[in-house]
Amino acid sequence: MSFAHPSDPSVLLGFAANDIDRLADKREDAAWIAAARDGEAARFLLFCGDRPVIGIGESLRIGHARALAEALQADFDDCPFLGSRDGPAFFSAGIPLGETAEESVEAAGALKLIDLRSLAVDGQMPAGDVGLLAQGRSLLHWHQTHRFCSRCGTRSILTQGGYRRDCPSCGGLHFPRTDPVAIMLTVDGDRCLLGRQPRFVEGMYSALAGFIEPGETIEAAVRRETWEEAGIRAGRVSYYASQPWPFPASLMIGCIVEALTTGITMDATELDDCRWFHRDDVALMLPRTHPDGLIAPPPMAIAHILMKAFVDGEV
Amino acid sequence: MSFAHPSDPSVLLGFAANDIDRLADKREDAAWIAAARDGEAARFLLFCGDRPVIGIGESLRIGHARALAEALQADFDDCPFLGSRDGPAFFSAGIPLGETAEESVEAAGALKLIDLRSLAVDGQMPAGDVGLLAQGRSLLHWHQTHRFCSRCGTRSILTQGGYRRDCPSCGGLHFPRTDPVAIMLTVDGDRCLLGRQPRFVEGMYSALAGFIEPGETIEAAVRRETWEEAGIRAGRVSYYASQPWPFPASLMIGCIVEALTTGITMDATELDDCRWFHRDDVALMLPRTHPDGLIAPPPMAIAHILMKAFVDGEV
Numbered sequence: 150m151s152f153a154h155p156s157d158p159s160v161l162l163g164f165a166a167n168d169i170d171r172l173a174d175k176r177e178d179a180a181w182i183a184a185a186r187d188g189e190a191a192r193f194l195l196f197c198g199d200r201p202v203i204g205i206g207e208s209l210r211i212g213h214a215r216a217l218a219e220a221l222q223a224d225f226d227d228c229p230f231l232g233s234r235d236g237p238a239f240f241s242a243g244i245p246l247g248e249t250a251e252e253s254v255e256a257a258g259a260l261k262l263i264d265l266r267s268l269a270v271d272g273q274m275p276a277g278d279v280g281l282l283a284q285g286r287s288l289l290h291w292h293q294t295h296r297f298c299s300r301c302g303t304r305s306i307l308t309q310g311g312y313r314r315d316c317p318s319c320g321g322l323h324f325p326r327t328d329p330v331a332i333m334l335t336v337d338g339d340r341c342l343l344g345r346q347p348r349f350v351e352g353m354y355s356a357l358a359g360f361i362e363p364g365e366t367i368e369a370a371v372r373r374e375t376w377e378e379a380g381i382r383a384g385r386v387s388y389y390a391s392q393p394w395p396f397p398a399s400l401m402i403g404c405i406v407e408a409l410t411t412g413i414t415m416d417a418t419e420l421d422d423c424r425w426f427h428r429d430d431v432a433l434m435l436p437r438t439h440p441d442g443l444i445a446p447p448p449m450a451i452a453h454i455l456m457k458a459f460v461d462g463e464v
Numbered sequence: 465m466s467f468a469h470p471s472d473p474s475v476l477l478g479f480a481a482n483d484i485d486r487l488a489d490k491r492e493d494a495a496w497i498a499a500a501r502d503g504e505a506a507r508f509l510l511f512c513g514d515r516p517v518i519g520i521g522e523s524l525r526i527g528h529a530r531a532l533a534e535a536l537q538a539d540f541d542d543c544p545f546l547g548s549r550d551g552p553a554f555f556s557a558g559i560p561l562g563e564t565a566e567e568s569v570e571a572a573g574a575l576k577l578i579d580l581r582s583l584a585v586d587g588q589m590p591a592g593d594v595g596l597l598a599q600g601r602s603l604l605h606w607h608q609t610h611r612f613c614s615r616c617g618t619r620s621i622l623t624q625g626g627y628r629r630d631c632p633s634c635g636g637l638h639f640p641r642t643d644p645v646a647i648m649l650t651v652d653g654d655r656c657l658l659g660r661q662p663r664f665v666e667g668m669y670s671a672l673a674g675f676i677e678p679g680e681t682i683e684a685a686v687r688r689e690t691w692e693e694a695g696i697r698a699g700r701v702s703y704y705a706s707q708p709w710p711f712p713a714s715l716m717i718g719c720i721v722e723a724l725t726t727g728i729t730m731d732a733t734e735l736d737d738c739r740w741f742h743r744d745d746v747a748l749m750l751p752r753t754h755p756d757g758l759i760a761p762p763p764m765a766i767a768h769i770l771m772k773a774f775v776d777g778e779v
Contacts, residue, residue, distance in 0.1 A: 152680075152687035156700040159681050167679055173692055174731075284679025291678065294636070297617035299610040304617070312677075321609070325678050329644045329715055362627075363606065363640050363713050364482055364599025365467075366474050367706040372467040377488055385471040388703035391682040398678050400644055402717075416489075 151277075158390035158458070163269030163449030165392050167280030169232040169239060176310035182230050185238035192237045193218040193228075194285040198246045199396075200262040201282050202254055209263075209274045211282055218242060220257055227292040229311020231285055234277075241285035241311075243293060265395060269449045280393075287398035288312075291325045294397075299323065330399045331370040332358035334455040335381055337408040341431060341459050342379060344415075344423035352442040354426065354434070356452040358401070371404050379423050380414025383407065389458060392451040403451045405464040432460045466592075473705035473773070478584030478764030480707050482595030484547040484554060491625035497545050500553035507552045508533040508543075509600035513561045514711075515577040516597050517569055524578075524589045526597055533557060535572055542607040544626020546600055549592075556600035556626075558608060580710060584764045595708070602713035603627075606640045609712075614638065645714045646685040647673035649770040650696055652723040656746060656774050657694060659730075659738035667757040669741065669749070671767040673716070686719050694738050695729025698722065704773060707766040718766045720779040747775045 151168035159165040175181050185191060192212030195202040202221070204210030218225075223242040231239040244250070254260050265286060269279050288311060298305045298316035305314040305323060314323040334356045335342040343354035359374035361367060372383040384407040392401040415423040426434070426443075433439035435457055446452045458464045466483035474480040490496050500506060507527030510517040517536070519525030533540075538557040546554040559565070569575050580601060584594050603626060613620045613631035620629040620638060629638040649671045650657040658669035674689035676682060683701040690698045699722040707716040730738040741749070741758075748754035750772055761767045773779045 150691070152684040152691070154683065154687065154699055154701070157681065157683045159683065164679070165681050165684075167684070171677070171688065280679065284677075287678035295614040297612060297614050299612050299614045299638075302612035302617035302619070323614075324643075324675070326641050327644055327676055327678055327680075328639075329642055360639070361642055361715060362486070362599075363602035363642055364479070364595065364708045364710065365642075365715075366472065366480050366708060367715070367717070368469065368472045368474065369467040369480075369482070372469065373486065376465070376467070384469055386469070393679045393681060395679065400676060400680075400682070402682070 158454055159392050159451070161448065162390070162392045162451055162454065164280050164283035164395060166276035167284055168277045169234045169281055169284070171232040176230070176312050179308070182310045185230065186225065186228060186240055188238075189215070190237045191215055192239050193223060194231070194239065194241045194282060195221060195223055195244050196241065196286060196289055197244050197250045197254065197262050199286070200264050201286070202244070203261050203263045203268070204259060205261050206259050209278070211274075211278045212237065212239060217257060221254065227289075227296070227307055229288045229292060229307065231281065231288070234281070239281065239285070241289040243289060270447050272449070283393050283395035286395045287327070287393070288325055290397040295323060326398055328399045329361040329367070330358055330394070330401050331361055331367055331374055331404065332356050332401050332451055332455070333371045333375060333386070333404045333406045334452075334459055335375055335379070335383060335406040335408050336459060336464070337411050337425065339428045340425040341428070341456070342381060342408065342423065343426050344378065345421040346419070347421050352444045353446065354443060355446050356403075356455050357423075361402070367402055367404070371406055375406060378416045378419055380412065382409040384409045387464060389455060389464065390451060401451045403455050405455065405458065428460055431456050435460065473769055474707055474766070476763065477705070477707045477766055477769065479595055479598035479710060481591035482599055483592045484549045484596055484599070486547040491545065491627050494623070497625045500545065501540065501543065501555055502530075503553075504530070505552045506530055507554050508538060509546070509554065509556045509597060510536060510538055510559050511556065511601060511604055512559050512565045512569065512577050514601070515579050516601070517559070518576050518578045518583070519574060520576050521574050524593070526593045527552065527554060532572060536569065542604070542611070542622055544603045544607060544622065546596065546603070549596070554596065554600070556604040558604060585762050587764070598708050598710040601710045602642070602708070603640055605712040610638060641713055643714045644676040644682070645673055645709070645716050646676055646682055646689055646719065647671050647716050647766055647770070648686045648690060648701070648719045648721045649767075649774055650690055650694070650698060650721040650723050651774060651779070652726055652740065654743045655740040656743070656771070657696060657723065657738065658741050659693065660736040661734070662736050667759045668761065669737075669758060670761050671770050672738075676717070682717055682719070686721055690721060693731045693734055695727065697724040699724045702779060704770060704779065705766060716766045718770050720770065720773065743775055746771050750775065
């Protein structure tokens with residue numbers, strides 16, 4: 150049961166394809182969930198910190214049998230149910246993060262810890278598997294950082310198959326978070342606005358972005374961030390595509406934006422550089438053939454398809 | 465410094481207009497924030513539970529002086545900074561919620577507790593004030609329900625003017641949440657799909673909606689919810705508008721959706737009824753003149769403008 154569709158511009162983005170059936174109606178049924186988790190057919194996505202345990206061989210495998218999960222000391226208490234795919238029920242579980250974690254994993258079989266971003270950039274793993282890892286990672290990270298009730302400080306308990314945590318003391322109910330982020334390509338005729346964060350690899354420029362705050366529309370957040378980061382006033386905002394971004398649980402909301410002003414006042418605490426790039430330059434940055442070594446983010450990133458839509462004259 | 469724009473379909477929605485300057489660059493400066501909060505010019509949005517304290521008289525007032533905030537025993541510790549508007553700095557603070565709260569507020573002056581939804585539906589208050597109340601309510605609610613570190617259970621401290629809470633024990637950093645919700649009008653030619661939740665007033669039907677989950681695109685969430693709630697398969701998803709919804713901190717993401725199938729299998733745990741409505745019926749539901757007493761949500765709600773866009777043939 151896939152909920153992707155060829156009309157989505159996100160269809161080729163990293164983490165955006167995930168064809169699991171989440172079986173939300175089973176979440177109420179704790180006995181069903183427990184039986185699925187403890188049954189022979191269960192498959193576990195295992196994470197050591199941020200990195201999934203990947204079976205390496207002829208193909209890359211993400212779902213592991215219970216025996217391996219046990220051997221790697223997976224935490225079955227905070228082990229959310231992700232849904233079902235081709236029969237087996239999938240769960241997500243953490244394994245201990247220690248200095249010898251990497252060696253323990255590799256000693257347990259043809260296994261390797263590979264970070265999620267690399268898997269998405271690399272493109273060797275089926276897109277549905279990368280998407281399922283994103284769901285598993287975001288949800289597991291939420292449990293790992295929300296073991297205590299934020300209302301009263303008591304240890305809380307995983308319920309609803311992992312789509313809620315309940316506090317036995319104050320009765321507080323807590324739900325997984327998803328953090329909406331506005332990412333926008335601001336356009337002025339044949340030029341678009343790109344910035345460099347200090348952490349970027351050399352030569353890379355990307356669309357500006359920022360978290361949407363309480364009490365904002367998407368459009369207002371886009372204009373506020375464009376103003377705060379670049380001092381540019383923005384007009385019409387056109388939604389283009391969205392992408393789950395599991396670091397740890399963002400939802401990237403990609404927009405194309407009309408610039409109303411063009412003089413840049415850069416926020417130097419956020420950015421190394423910020424400038425207007427001509428369409429012809431962006432066209433060379435996407436395939437990474439620009440003579441000055443300027444590059445766009447990789448095709449798995451939503452900034453790439455925003456820049457591509459601009460180059461193609463789609464927007 | 466308003467970040468709304470006439471091109472936003474959300475421009476007339478409740479909570480969507482908020483022309484405060486959030487002054488995010490001041491959040492780092494704890495001394496500046498403290499001076500602004502303790503200064504004569506500070507204005508406080510005061511909330512008793514869900515309801516703001518509203519000054520009543522010739523006009524409705526939302527920003528109160530410090531003296532009143534003190535008289536009503538406002539909590540100045542968990543008191544986030546919202547930004548500045550026309551000079552004064554605005555903060556959001558809670559006042560004690562007890563059986564006599566309503567009387568205490570009314571005894572303190574020409575004041576009344578009025579719930580946020582009513583203020584938005586009523587339309588007497590300037591839209592920017594309703595929007596600012598939404599920001600204040602969402603952010604304050606987050607503090608009130610996140611006083612303890614979710615990583616370790618220790619009491620945490622408001623920092624960054626209220627846009628972060630820090631744990632003095634484990635060092636955990638916590639950020640306000642905004643919960644993206646997909647709300648979608650599914651269309652099949654001249655018909656659209658509407659449902660009734662049990663809590664709706666008599667005769668009201670609205671667009672289906674649900675929280676976007678970790679690891680999903682907006683489009684995938686729209687299709688999953690349409691499938692789960694109505695058993696309808698959805699194709700092309702077109703984003704239309706967004707709306708902050710401060711109950712407590714949602715971001716409604718409104719879409720128009722192409723139906724691929726038409727046979728309804730309703731989720732009876734979520735809905736009382738779900739059916740296809742002809743465009744001519746919806747046209748009468750919006751102004752609430754339908755002969756059968758069927759009605760749409762009020763104009764302040766995003767479902768209203770999705771239905772209106774469909775009736776007007778805009779989508």
